[in-house]
Amino acid sequence: MSHDGLNRRAFLRNAGMTALAGAVGSGTSFAGPLAVAGAGLAAANGTFDFDTPYNRFGTDSTKYDQQIRVFGKDSVQVGMGIADMDFKVAPAITKALMERIQHENWGYLDMGGTLGKSMNEHIVSWNKKRYGITVNPESVVMTTGVHPGIVATLRAFCPIGSKVLLNTPTYNGFYGDLTATKTVAEEVPMRLVNGRYSIDFDEFERHISGDTNAYILCNPQNPTGNTWSQEDLLKLGEICLKHRVVVLADEIHCDFVQKGQKYTAFATLPDKAIVNNSITFKAASKSFGLAAMKCAWFFSTNPSFMERIKPYNRADLTTLGIVSSHAAYTGGEDWLNQCVEYIDGNHDFVDQYVAANIPMIKCVKPQGTYLQWLDVSAIADKIGAKDMAAEANKKAESSAGGRGRGAGVTPETMVERYLVRHAKVHLNQGASYGLGGQNHMRMNIATSRKTLEVALNNLANALKNPSPDRTLLNE
Ligand SMILES: Cc1ncc(COP(=O)(O)O)c(C=O)c1O
Structure with a gap:
């Protein structure tokens, strides 16, 4: 034709x-x-x-x-x-990468060195400045993508065969994370009225059973584009806390918020117990077009959560991954x-x-x-x-x-x-x-x-x- x-x-x-x-x-x-x-x-x-x-x-x-x-x-x-x-x-990213490739050696990177330390500081200041999140620098764990971070967390909290809550339609990549951890999706379909999605909180709670250990929250939501309000997040957080379901807050799309709309970080909720029941996953990759650079991080106000996850996070980052994310936050x-x-x-x-x-x-x-x-x-x-x-x-x-x-x-x-x-x-x-x-x-x-x-x-x-x-x- x-x-x-x-x-x-x-x-x-x-x-x-x-x-x-x-x-x-x-x-x-x-x-x-x-x-x-x-x-x-x-x-x-x-x-x-x-x-x-x-x-x-x-x-x-x-x-x-x-x-x-x-x-x-x-x-x-x-x-x-x-x-x-x-x-x-x-x-700024291309410039930093070009400068780094002038040094023609690609041996192992010391993540605790100058670049790694500076990256950590910039993650903390960027999150404070742009989203009002107070991140404890000690709690930040680097990883090679949001997926590997989520996989490590599911392995830490969810026995094989246990259920993970998802509000659907949801990012299809989460199903791969569940496959990798041998966990099972507990899909809670969202309500759709005039093209707008919302969560039915009673329905959400009804889907929780004795073998539901985790909930993957996507905010802003892929694929619907919803941003969840503080009220929505508090309700979800309350239900999860009540049933001892850990909240994995995937906020990788957080920079893309349309005029007049608002992104509320889960970690900024006014209830400390709810925030302590969560881990936040972020990266510069979605915001700056660095998906193939394989660099992301997660953090939590709950040190025992982080200690539980760390052994499952075997992440060696690439030098160019850190250089590009660092350049994004310092000059982008x-x-x-x-x-x-x-x-x-x-x-x-x-x-x-x-x-x-x-x-x-x-x-x-x-x-x-x-x-x-x-x-x-x-x-x-x-x-x-x-x-x-x-x-x-x-x-x-x-x-x-x-x-x-x-x-x-x-x-x-x-x-x-x-x-x-x-x-x-x-x-x-x-x-x-x-x-x-x-x-x-x-x-x-x-x-x-x-x-x-x-x-x-x-x-x-x-x-x-x-x-x-x-x-x-x-x-
Ligand atoms: C909601 C969400 N989480 C995670 C990812 C993938 O993250 P990463 O490439 O850092 O593993 C994507 C990519 O599209 C996404 O939309």
Whole structure:
């Protein structure tokens, strides 16, 4: 089918990336950061450039290249899946990394040395200044990502086979943490009214039983974008304390809060006993686009919790991971503030565009995160996603050993395939976010406005009159 010439190469040309187009053909190699270094620098007036699209094809990126690997050459023009950003990092980060690579030795890092100590101080001051959290520097434990921290904590508190509470739909990565710790998800579906999610606290409490030891709170919430109020958090905290359920507060998205909204850190709640029953997980990675640098931390006001977790946290960090997070906190704040504002503008843009041009999709501007949760039930209906998924699964079951490619296909997988095939846009399928994720897709909008516009135009064209496409069964 025709895409009005909007293939990847044309996109790059349209989006002003002609200079890099040579690097994005099939089997491409990365043009290299040095070839384009400098364009992310702040202009003389102190503003950073988030508008110029930055080509990530050919860099082994999950968001772009993995999708090409899965869906085929030229299949995806805009990757809007995994939660990272398309922008160049803050110039302070590139500068610090470039300085460090001048020393060409990569032996073991002394985490208790100058850099590690300074990082610890900056974690404490950053948390105080930006979120009002008083972090005891002694309590901060570094780790190689929020996942490894959560896994260590679950191992410390949750026997194999015990239950972990989740408000669903929730970040799909948590299910992997549960698999890694042989624990079981106790899903508490959130209430959905007019596109807004809320927690039914009675229902939440009813899901707690004798073998429920932990609750993973996500704030701001991935994928819905909810930010939880102090009142919400106190209620959740009270219930968990009453039932001796430990709260794991994953606040990795805390910097992305839309105008007029508020992020309340669990560690700032006015009830000491509730706070003492929690561990907070954070990183600079989501805020500054450093996901692959593998650096995060967790802390608690409860020293006995930390002592219990530490033996399970075997984390050797990379030098560049610490250098980049350190540079983010020492020299990246202006960049971050402008980035958050830009993302807020992107959310408004999406909101208005979808309302005006894509009646098949319903969405409500989220309170936080750079993720937009989309109701795609009308698309699923129109393309017969449910029947096609059932057919794909049946076919797989009847093939050798039931291990065919169609196994585990959800209607949302069909919507995902449909949007790749017809719009060249890749979104994450909602069913992977647990109960309540059905009929939804997650769209990551942390990209240049031009790229966002290309994606939305493609979606609008593809969704003018969607109809079943049986070739999707062969993917
Ligand atoms: C809520 C949440 N927690 C954790 C992670 C992953 O964190 P890390 O890469 O530090 O392991 C993500 C990434 O998308 C996330 O959205």
